Amino acid sequence: MALDEIAPSRRRAKIGFKYSWLVLVALWLVYAMNGIMRNLVFLVQPSIVQEFRVTPGELGLFTGFLTLAQSVLVLPLSVWSDKGGHGWARKFRELPVALGYLVFSLLTGIGILTHSFAGLFTLQAIKNAFSGTGESLEVTAVAEWWPVERRGFAQGLHHTAFPWGSLIGGWAVAAILAGFGSQNWRLVFLFVPLITIPILIFYWWASSRGRFDAFVADTRARGLTVPVTGGAADQDGAGSAPGAVRRALRNPNVLVSAIASGLGLAIYTGINFWIPLYLAFVAHYDFAQVAAYSVIFTITGGIGQVLWGTVSDRLGRKYTLIICFLWLTVAVLLLQQTGISLGWLIGVQLFLGMATNAIYPVLYSLSSDSSEKGAVAIGNGLQMVGQGIGGLSPILLGVLIAFGGGFSSVRGFDYGLYFLAALQLLAAILMALFTRETIGIFKHRDRALVSRESCNLPSTAG
16 A cells, blocks of 8 residues: 555554664664673673772772763764764764774773773773764664654664663673683673674665655655755755854753753663672672673663653653653662662662663653754763763762772662762752753643743744
8 A cells, every 4th residue: 555545644653664663773783782882891890890909989980980981072073973964874974983982892802901900991981982972873863763753762762772782781791701700801892892893884774865765755744743854955064053052051951951861870870880899799799690680770771761762752751751760769769678689689670770771762852852953963962971970970989888888888888879869859850940841741731940942942832
């Protein structure tokens, strides 16, 4: 049956065009490898502690500044990407970035380059600088391959790549450490990242101009909103207008999304820092078990992203985020109970995971909904800046663990959880007071301390 013979209501209800799905699969795989390579250093933390004899404070500084490195290149390279073309053409500037985080991940596996703690930090920091930019460009590409009305669903499904990729990566690390010994932790950086090479080739093939033009035609035929046309203007234009970064910083929806993204990343980086150390030095699991058990929350992390991303298309981005941040506040406090038994460890992590990753696709959708034309990557890039700052949370966590008695004392680990829970409550308050709803059933009823016009939204709901 031809497309024009299908009833308009049925055409609108269809979830995704075939080429949107194809590119989503490719970008899912790219982002999964990005997430795996970013998470490898967390999974081998106990081995790093043993080899380099680092203190909790030193390890906190190491982890915090590694995460901050994610924001170093993201704004200039996001502007560079916006000028290089939109839609299908994102691949021309995404691929060099992906190769950056691939190469420096592989170099970390070479012993002569990481015989010192400083050498390890340098390689991982450069890798993270490319990795953070890669995330911004990857989520922006997804936003441009799906109708605006399906953006929350698509971003949610795409973002499952990070937790589920981390889950697969955790199992791979556990297998390598079990097979070769925890002292050979560098092997994980040599073996795991190589899978990225065929994935990048697949993405390059899938993201073609012909497929994007077909997506644009299908979206218009269904009466949905085309994010970008992918035509000559998008391919060869100048990208965002001058001053786009400054205007984005004055947009409450974009700025508060960046701040909330940072507060959310504070907990994500924080628990990735907290859980392996707690399991290794307080619960006394062996290091291979630590790698496997530290990623349990990622099982529901992906489920939560699809669920809450889809809910945000109906309920609204803002209100979905408020629910998720309050959920995280409770879940972080429950982590105090993980030492009771393996069952509690699994159960609390699964509850936590329903919201740990879910906030990011919704935040990216809120920012994308509110960004000016040609500057979506800048809005998403600001979130990576916020995440880089939020990722400094392990510095304070390390101080709190040391203050509470060191790696072997549960008291300092509990202090860290109180700190993380307070940050999530703050994020919920900021979202409630300083953002405006962009979509969903509460769009007409939203009230806040900022105007719709300041958020680059029409003064009246349309």
